[in-house]
Amino acid sequence: MSATAQVSTGHAASHETDGTTRRRVLELVASRGPVTAGALATVLGLTAPAVRRHLTLLEEDGKITVHEATPSGAPRRGRPARRYVVTSGGQSELAGGYQEIARQVLRFLKETGGSAAVAGFAKERFDAVARSYAPHLTAPDAEGRAAQLVQLLSADGYAASVRPVPAPLTGPTAGVVAPAVQLCQGHCPVQHVAEEFPELCEQEARAFSELLGSHVQRLATIAGGAHACTTNIPVTASAHQGTGGPRLFPATTPTEGK
Template identity: 55%
Template sequence: MSELTHAVPLPGPGEDTTDASTRQRVLQLVAGEGPITAADLAARLDLTPAAIRRHLGVLETAAQIAVHDGVGHGPARRGRPAKRYVVTALGQSALSQRYAEIATDALRFLADTVGTEAVERFAAQRVAELEARLAPRVEGAAGGDVAGRVELLADALSDDGYAATARTVPGLHAVQLCQGHCPVQHVAHEFPQLCDAETRAFSRLLGVHVQRLATLAGGGHVCTTNIPVAQPPPAADVAPTTNPPVLAPEGTNA
């Protein structure tokens, strides 16, 4: 799903950037305080009931918040109970864009003040933690069965949130590891060291040299890593003749 789909809805006709900023604050407050009512949100943000209903309507239409179907929150009141809102998975994705901006700013500061080597060390350390989690799963494949290890790696990555699959390449002795989601996609767009460190980790986990063909951070629709699973058969040798020809010495007739 694209960044535009995840983003907090942009200002509509007649709105300005302040509306989008307020909507971001509403979403953050629902995430932190939900389930929460419109009245509580209006009081916390010093907004009129009409204004808060407008922002909630936009966020609900974008499927970033939803009415909580639980009961038992807050004191019991007569009459129709007030709606209480919670953040959906799409809303969490919209909020994560802010975290990506902060992470990018932090790495940019690190590169400017310490140097790009510090970013590379950070990337290596981050991926080392991922590698440590995945290694026990991948080691379940027997010996040199690279294809089996790729399948296990894909399953482990999917459980870690990467939406990964292993796909055979017809006509080639290779498997492609495809990742449909990357939690650091927007950060890696500026700092590809994160992708490079991940590729090296895959190579270590699988015990073969792998090649990254495309990344989400680089504009691809998936992250694709090409992995050789077997050596191609050797070319057929020409059988030697029983009596190889003998060359005549120089200066003589053959």
């Protein structure tokens, strides 16, 4: 192989490696955001400067943005670390090119069968999801089942995670707020479809409630403009103990962007 060919092959391999790493960075920002370069570097086993290079390029491409958090607690000295979240453009890249076809199908369904037909489709879709997930949710409490649900959702491309909700230490609700966890989905494969057909979000929340055996509350959705779909799940007690199976609780969903 000539020297020119070797250099060309080396450049191609380097470009492919960079592209693969950048895709991984985007996926991690989706699943863990808001997240810092340092935290990403730890997960990827890279240096912080190397990760920042990928973050800068993703930000320039409009795939990620810096999360503007509301200041809380005691002020910290020094410059705060930049925390990144995925943008709508990043969500579209992760989703692939099938959303427009799905949107056209649902538009046709609504034109021919009305809104009830769309709602029926959404219910049937998430009933099927619940049936496939249910055998794998074996934990005796809602918190354990939420952790198992996260694994299933992540395997299906939702970049899911579960995080404890810290109870306030001061104020009128100190010691009163029931313990809970938040299920976060950093990626929505049907984001643009759900923007037009919120029935998908509503039925997903209902399915989560059934699978977890607990009332759940949708706090935010990607379709509604948030950087992640966030579902609050109380974990005070198991609703499954002594029932022999899941119970269905009403789920509530946010109204923003609807």
